[in-house]
């Protein structure tokens with residue numbers, strides 16, 4: 001495998017801890033839950049993008065980039081971490097963010113984008129992002145800068161390669177501790193890099209665990225296709241003779257709720273359960289929905305009693321503060337019955 005040959009700019013505290021979650025396990029019933037703490041990757045409040053950015057910034061530097069550009073919603077975790085990674089690497093950072101509000105509140109991830117010195121360009125709608133990104137990159141080239149464009153979520157084969165490595169890291173931790181986990185749950189999306197890398201890594205290892213992507217936005221079919229394609233492209237980049245077909249990619253879309261970025265009552269309940277059993281901070285956009293997916297599968301009896309489950313905590317905590325209003329309605333309305 002050509003993973004070690006990829007340029008890498010160290011940013012993450014690795015390996016991330018693999019922690020038992022005994023109180024959460026007890027609340028759920030006859031399962032053992034462990035949490036893989038990729039919220040503790042260490043860069044700018046942590047999260048899954050730190051691993052990807054090690055390889056993306058490594059690639060940018062190897063290509064002589066002077067500036068990185070990327071895109072996302074105004075509360076993008078990926079953009080926040082890219083801004084921090086660029087600052088560390090001494091690169092300029094331009095972000096194209098979509099927001100229907102002309103002046104979105106300066107809080108959560110957006111606040112941090114400015115804190116890390118990123119140059120922020122706002123557009124109203126998501127589809128408008130790409131053209132602005134390309135125009136900015138073109139203008140930079142004309143000024144003899146060397147732009148490096150990172151697509152949404154850092155989900156290129158270079159970015160996804162980081163999660164092949166994460167799969168190996170997790171498998172090693174499980175083996176060292178003599179634990180056989182049957183499923184690994186994570187938040188997945190049409191960006192798909194984390195899911196693609198993990199699924200490829202698991203397949204490479206002979207599938208010691210099933211990777212369960214819990215969709216955070218509609219269109220499970222599109223997510224499955226995207227993850228499959230990206231996993232194949234990543235296999236090619238790494239010189240792996242491993243093929244992934246769509247049927248192998250598991251996407252559970254029953255916890256999407258009202259749509260991307262909007263929590264359902266199950267999302268809020270999952271956030272409370274994780275907080276009040278294990279002191280974990282989940283977010284309303286990604287990890288809250290992923291945990292709701294895990295809880296839902298256990299409660300519906302889709303998980304066999306005695307199974308060991310791993311929850312991949314991919315970070316995202318700044319969005320919790322940006323969506324304080326959603327939580328306030330639950331937290332200030334008296335006993336929540338979360339336990």
Ligand SMILES: Cc1ncc(COP(=O)(O)O)c(C=O)c1O
Nearest residue numbers: 077153191192193194286314316
């Ligand atoms: C906290 C969090 N979890 C999961 C994801 C999904 O990762 P990916 O973009 O690799 O699909 C994201 C993407 O932004 C994220 O911010």
